[in-house]
Amino acid sequence: xxxxxxxxxxxxxxxxxxxxxxxxxxxxxxxxxxxxxxxxxxxxxxxxxxxxxxxxxxxxxxxxxxxxxxxxxxxxxxxxxxxxxxxxxxxxxxxxxxxxxxxxxxxxxxxxxxxxxxxxxxxxxxxxxxxxxxxxxxxxxxxxxxxxxxxxxxxxxxxxxxxxxxxxxxxxxxxxxxxxxxxxxxxxxxxxxxxxxxxxxxxxxxxxxxxxxxxxxxxxxxxxxxxxxxxxxxxxxxxxxxxxxxxxxxxxxxxxxxxxxxxxxxxxxxxxxxxxxxx
Numbered sequence: 373x374x375x376x377x378x379x380x381x382x383x384x385x386x387x388x389x390x391x392x393x394x395x396x397x398x399x400x401x402x403x404x405x406x407x408x409x410x411x412x413x414x415x416x417x418x419x420x421x422x423x424x425x426x427x428x429x430x431x432x433x434x435x436x437x438x439x440x441x442x443x444x445x446x447x448x449x450x451x452x453x454x455x456x457x458x459x460x461x462x463x464x465x466x467x468x469x470x471x472x473x474x475x476x477x478x479x480x481x482x483x484x485x486x487x488x489x490x491x492x493x494x495x496x497x498x499x500x501x502x503x504x505x506x507x508x509x510x511x512x513x514x515x516x517x518x519x520x521x522x523x524x525x526x527x528x529x530x531x532x533x534x535x536x537x538x539x540x541x542x543x544x545x546x547x548x549x550x551x552x553x554x555x556x557x558x559x560x561x562x563x564x565x566x567x568x569x570x571x572x573x574x575x576x577x578x579x580x581x582x583x584x585x586x587x588x589x590x591x592x593x594x595x596x597x598x599x600x601x602x603x604x605x606x607x608x609x610x611x612x613x614x615x616x617x618x619x620x621x622x623x624x625x626x627x628x629x630x631x632x633x634x635x636x637x638x639x640x641x642x643x644x645x646x647x648x649x650x651x
Contacts, residue, residue: 373401373515376435378428378450380406380415383467384441386494387523392419394496396522403434407446432457439465439487444639447471451479458482463512469538470635472531473505483507485516488534490542493524499541500524503531535632539625547624552578 375397377384388404391397399421405428406412416422425431432438432454442450447468458464462482466473469488476484484505492498500520504513520526529537552574559570584590590598600606 373436374403374434375401376403376405376425376431376438377441378405378431378439378454379441379446380404380412381441383489384439385411385415386491387439387441387467387489388415388422389419390493390496390523391519394522396519403431405431428453429457432462436461437463437465439467441467444468444470444635447639455480463508463516465516469534470632470639472636473503475640477505477507483509483512485512486534487516487520487526488538488542490524491545496523498524498545500526501534501537501541502526502528503534504528535629536625539628543628547621 375391377388380388384404384406388402392399392402399419400423402419402421403423403425404412404415405425409424412424416424423434425434428450438454438458440447440450447466458480460482464476464480464482464484466476466484466486467489469486471486473484473486485508486501486503488501490498490500493500500523502516502520504516508516517526527537556567556570556574559565560567581595584595585592600610
């Protein structure tokens with residue numbers, strides 16, 4: 373099986389490198405293209421055997437599975453450039469969430485699916501959110517699970533829960549990273565501890581925290597209860613969190629959902645104008 377990537381930016385390159393590190397794909401199975409050619413060339417130089425295509429059409433022609441890893445408003449150009457090369461032998465994989473699979477199916481002759489990755493896939497960990505189009509066969513579904521299970525835990529989701537699932541699994545690392553950076557910054561400001569020391573302590577705490585959850589030593593509520601003994605120091609700290617945290621993520625999710633709706637409307641107008649006129 374040959375796998376093509378249109379777009380080798382942040383998430384495209386993470387997927388490519390993760391598949392190669394996991395040895396689920398060999399370099400000579402990959403065909404890549406990026407509108408900034410130097411990005412694709414650097415990846416190929418790092419992984420000899422990867423083919424850098426001259427354009428999107430060449431990627432489609434040389435691939436069986438084709439990953440679209442471009443920004444939503446670049447979809448129209450990418451699909452237009454390769455649509456004459458697509459046939460029912462291909463599987464088209466979108467990694468962006470605003471495009472509806474039913475709309476994408478209406479524009480191409482091949483089966484389509486969605487795979488929303490996470491930066492955690494770079495460590496062959498975390499989730500990949502999976503959604504299948506109506507033309508995907510059972511064999512192709514199994515191939516998808518086999519591919520993504522080598523770099524993550526693939527989970528099939530319903531379209532109505534796509535945005536919130538992406539918020540948690542894909543955006544979540546950035547949200548938590550920001551919270552932890554605030555924790556570090558305020559530790560430095562309040563106590564004078566060095567930033568390096570506070571960063572090391574926080575990083576090691578997070579690694580140990582993840583291990584507790586992965587090994588199912590504690591659930592989240594049980595972990596909090598075990599650390600927060602009655603009358604202890606942790607309880608005093610939690611008072612400030614209880615005053616400030618509740619409602620924050622409600623605001624976060626409302627903003628991400630509003631942006632998602634805006635992006636979906638833009639995609640419908642640019643890539644699927646007939647669909648947007650009838651909705």
